[in-house]
Amino acid sequence: MTRLVIVVEKASDWGSYYPSVDVVSAMDYLREPVGADDERTHVINLCRSYKYLGTGYYVSLLAEARGHRVMPSVRTINDLRRRSLYGLDIDDLNQKLTHFLPAGGRDTTDFGTLVYFGETAYPALQDLARQVFEMFPCPLLRIEFERERVWQVASIKPVGLHTLDDAQEDGFATALDSFSRKLWRKPRVRKRSRYDLAMLVDPAEQMPPSNRKALKSFVAAGRELGIEVDPIGKNDYQRLAEYDGLFIRETTASDNHTYRFAHRAEKEGMVVMDDPTSILRCTNKIFLNDLMVSRKLAVPHTEILYRDDSRGMKEVVERLGFPLVLKIPDGSFSRGVVKVEDEAALAAAASSLFQHSALLLAQEFVYTEFDWRIGVLNREALYACKYYMSRGHWQIYNHGAKGTAKSGGFETIPVRDAPTEVVKLALKATNAVGDGLYGVDLKKVNGKPVVIEVNDNPSIDAGVEDVYLGEDLYRRIMQEFLRRMERKRLGIGR
CATH class of the missing domain: 3.30.470.20 (ATP-grasp fold, B domain)
Incomplete structure (x- = not known):
């Protein structure tokens, strides 16, 4: 069973809410004796400030030292303090702000919203709030916007519980209740596993990398080795830090939740396959082709086509001839791949595919x-x-x-x-x-x-890739997770 600990800096900070045995003061938490604790512990740090070497900072720091899952983590605290990181993490969100901001207020030049565990009072900003929370997992955040010619995120800052008004306290209480219930959603099996592995799947995916029988085999193989393999979905992002590792068994892309899960898992120090670097390198065929060529590895003769470059397209045809194959950079399972026999077919296919990407691959046809x-x-x-x-x-x-x-x-x-x-x-x-x-x-x-x-996310289906190795295929993959998780626990590299 998961133990939840809510840490407040002063008892008065919790004065507006019902008393709870889960709530402790920061000093009481810091003074707790350090010992072997078999319970899985989640700490929600609601201190007034996370200033470096301040009380709130030490709550998160010592929680991590004790093996507790804490929000915010020290890494998140540091990321929020380094304003220069904002551009790296939320650059894509700035481009979308005009769709999120509430209507009206044409003369407004600044605006802010509170985010409670990824929730906000503004429905139009909900997706933005969720994405910011995924990047900076912190109980209470305030996003400040400013506008010159376009809206920009001016800052993302932690907020103290003691600063909330009545309406904001209600919003926080609702979000906390929803978030804390997710922590206990799945009871642990009676026999405690040595490690917990999240397996990201999408039951609705039409062409998943593993069929249902294969997924069950992964679970069974993990259990044999003392690993509890827990299937999760894209809505379980907030639970990710509960686990020791992440195994992605849904089709990956660098622009969707699979990459965010991998990136978050890596930041949390978890063992992860597919790791975010592999996703970036493998899901774009243009990058992958250049990588293979730079290593002097044999690949089919390949050229790059650029949108609105008809002259370049003619030169590619002269070098490759017909038939040739056009590919969008991020296609999978043969999707976004077209064989063309002549210039008319090439023009039609390129026009269609260029709607999805500014660059295409043209490759010699090899049957x-x-x-x-x-x-x-x-x-x-x-x-x-x-x-x-x-x-x-x-x-x-x-x-x-x-x-x-x-x-x-x-x-x-x-x-x-x-x-x-x-x-x-x-x-x-x-x-x-x-x-x-x-x-x-x-x-x-x-x-x-x-x-x-x-x-980076190869097909492993029961009845196909496991025909020769059988259950040993799943066991070998789980053994590699076990090896890496044990090395992580010992603080040594792979």
């Missing part, structure tokens, strides 16, 4: 009966598959088929039976990316392998 997929974990080959093209189609997935996307067959074999040169190239490709879990797609062209792409 093979199947693609190789080599699964790699921590720089070692894990599994080997052949993915055959969809019947009557030039890709593995045929999104033009009626109904759901249709895919070709597959053949899963021992890694030792895969061509040595294919496995070696796959390992070189992943070494350029990181040391996580990857799936490398390759083709053999004129007898030599070339890298098509590196997937």
Whole structure:
């Protein structure tokens, strides 16, 4: 069971609320004896100030030393103090402020709103409040806006509980009640696990990286090793700090919640796959192509097309010829990939795809009966598959088929039976990316392998990638999580 501790600087700060055994003064918390505590403890630090070396700062600092999950963390306190970080973390939000700010007030040049655990009294600003809370997890924040020609975030500051008026106290109480209930939402199993691993999934995803049976196998494999694997969704962001690690099993993108989860997990010092660096490197095919080329790894002949550059497009055609393949940089599962046979088809496809990206990849067309997929974990080959093209189609997935996307067959074999040169190239490709879990797609062209792409979130489906290794595939991945989490606990590197 989770123990909740609400820390206030002075007892009078809680005077407007019902007494609670969860509420303690900062001095009482700081004076608590340090000892072995089997309870999972969450601390909500509501001190008046988090000034460096002040009372509120020490509450968060010693909470972390005691192994308690505290909000705000010392990292968050430091991030809020460094104004220069605002531009890095919320630059994209500034561009959207005109959509969030309430109507009216044309002559207003400044405006502010309180955020309680990611909630605000202004419905139009709710999405902004949530995003700011995700970046700076702090119980009470005030976002200040200012306008010259356009609205900008002027500051994000912690706020003391003692400064709230009656209406604000009501808003805070409601948000605290909702937030604290989330901490106990799932009771722990009777047998305490050594580690807790969050597995991010989306049950509604049409083409997830793991099917339901595979997800159950991950849970079972973790339990064998003393890891409680807890499936979570995109609305569980606030719970993330409860866990020792994060395993992302939904299709990743650098512009959605999967990247925010990975980034937050890394900042919290958790073990995470996919890590945010791998997501950034793998989900953009332009970056990935340049990375492979810079490492002198074999890839199909590839050119970059730029929007509104018709001359450049003609030159690309002269170099590649027809047919050629157009790709948007962040497509997955064969989506956003078009084969064109002539200039008219190229112009039509480019016009459509340029609506999604300012740059496109143009790649020589290379047909093979199947693609190789080599699964790699921590720089070692894990599994080997052949993915055959969809019947009557030039890709593995045929999104033009009626109904759901249709895919070709597959053949899963021992890694030792895969061509040595294919496995070696796959390992070189992943070494350029990181040391996580990857799936490398390759083709053999004129007898030599070339890298098509590196997937940071590879498919691991029951009945496909696990055909040869069976349950041992899931066990090996969980063993790697266990190894990394134990090393984290000991304070040593990977």
